[in-house]
Amino acid sequence: MRILLVEDDPMIGEAVSVALKDAAYAVDWVLDGVAADTVLRDGEHQAVLLDLGLPKRDGLEVLRRLRQGGNGVPVIVITARDGVDDRIKGLDFGADDYLMKPFDLNELLARLRAVIRRQGGQAAPLLSNGKLSLDPATREARCGEAVELLSAREFALLHALLLRPGTILGRAELEERIYGWNEEVESNAVDFLIHGIRKKLGADVIKNIRGAGWMVDRAT
Secondary structure, three states: OEEEEEOOOHHHHHHHHHHHHHOOOEEEEEOOHHHHHHHHOOOOOOEEEEOOOOOOOOHHHHHHHHHHOOOOOOEEEEEOOOOHHHHHHHHHOOOOEEEEOOOOHHHHHHHHHHHHHHHOOOOOOOEEOOOEEEEOOOOEEEEOOEEEEOOHHHHHHHHHHHHOOOOOEOHHHHHHHHOOOOOOOOOOHHHHHHHHHHHHHOOOOOEEEOOOEEEOOOOO
């Protein structure tokens, strides 16, 4: 799962980046509104954490442009602006959630999990296709009697597949969900991670579609 962090405060940005990486997200971080606009045109991210008081272009303008362009990526506004009018504008401009600074990092992660679930059409806290389930809060996966704690990148890969059960994801798309901009993509990383997941949960939990990619079974 790849997250875009838009935050100009280096201390807050560093703390949030570390927390996201520890929670198994791939994180890309930009420091101003113009850079955010440019990056968001590529559609590579599954959620955005957006400060409002940004250099070069205000966060509300970034959000307005994003939604006017038809981009429905989940956005959580993280800001020190505590005025009711700012909160109303943020939500009316298309934010999915609004979190005031200073905030607890665990609360931010919980809110992020919630907006990602809603974006994927999931209401329950667990992702499941009826046979395989994944708990984003703990990184535990269950298949039959097997319950296993996944590594950060195993979790990221399985999370991407379970958000869209029955959909084939190719190597490049999975790599985008696992690695951020500054992380080197390891050779055969996807194959290695899938092997590890199958070893923990069973050989048939992830299906290889020859020449196309991988998938988990459609929800039953």
